Amino acid sequence: MCAAIMAGPALAFEPTDGALGFQPAATRIAERIHTFHDFVLVIIVLITLLVLGLLLWIIVRHNRKANPVPKKFSHNTLIEVIWTVVPALILVAIASQSFPNLYYQDVVPNLQQITDKSEKLLADGKDSQHERFTKDYFPEAAEKGFVNVKAQGNQWNWTYTYPDLVDDSGYPLEFVSNPVHVGVSTDGANYADATGRSDYASKPRNLAVDYPMVVPQNRYIRYYTAAADVIHSWTVPAFGVKTDAVPGRLNEGWFLVEQPGIYYGQCSELCGVNHAYMPIEVRVVSQEQFDAWAEQMLAGDYEAAYASVDVFASNEQATQFAAQQ
Ligand SMILES: [Cu+2]
CATH class of the missing domain: 2.60.40.420 (Cupredoxins -  blue copper proteins)
Known part of the structure; x- marks a missing residue:
């Protein structure tokens, strides 16, 4: 019993x-999703804090009393470049983590390839690479x-x-x-x-x-x-x-x-x-x-x-x- x-x-x-x-x-699969979630959560929190900070700054420093005569410029090339490039880079960073996860989960693995690659890594003496490989792939199960x-x-x-x-x-x-x-x-x-x-x-x-x-x-x-x-x-x-x-x-x-x-x-x-x-x-x-x-x-x-x-x-x-x- x-x-x-x-x-x-x-x-x-x-x-x-x-x-x-x-x-x-x-x-x-779930482990990788959780890691990705934690990564995106950090980005989300930072962006939220930035937006909150900007809001507070405008409310406090640029209200009618604190700033009775507002400036009247309509363009700022530097800041426009920044707010275009930085979000694009953030999206690229998210995609770089997201796409491998999507691929990992979506594509049913080729078991023969897993066995072959595992054997090759071991035969070549690439032990640390093999260790990393077996985090995501399972040669014993593949067989x-x-x-x-x-x-x-x-x-x-x-x-x-x-x-x-x-x-x-x-x-x-x-x-x-x-x-x-x-x-x-x-x-x-x-x-x-x-x-x-x-x-x-x-x-x-x-x-x-x-x-x-x-x-x-x-x-x-x-x-x-x-x-x-x-x-x-x-x-x-x-x-x-x-x-x-x-x-x-x-x-x-x-x-x-x-x-x-x-x-x-x-x-x-x-x-x-x-x-x-x-x-x-x-x-x-x-x-x-x-x-x-x-x-x-x-x-x-x-x-x-x-x-x-x-x-x-x-x-x-x-x-x-x-x-x-
Ligand atoms: Cu149903």
């Missing part, structure tokens, strides 16, 4: 009361290939499909992920009826689902989004991931999570009356747990599969467990 807990989800990533800032980053998952938005739940996990008749693993609670009540009658579980009171409201998306830790996850009816958006804040799910289109993205845990998100594109009640729950588990879960799901034993990844009865327990580490 102890070993099972040790290997199980250890952190809960969800909104918390009174929190300021982002949920902790669970992926390199294992992608885990593919499709998230289809429906009014109002998500369907997850694992095209690589195929049963004996050739059908891929596919299941619907329904919310535990619907609406403002914490009543989970539908959930209890459907699953036979009675733990709905301990689940985070409007975040928990009956059958979560499950992925292995330290693997490149390539996800696709699609929609059955209207536009939805598949979002997990701790991953720094948000991809529109558009009817008739297939969008894609990727993430890699090192830390096992329970990660929550919500549909982030207004999609109708129950938009607030189609949450996203991702459980990141060890490869062994993932394989066992997949086998049970393919065999149709959803409850046993769920139990195998539900090492913690509640997120509170998961958080407490993580705090004790």
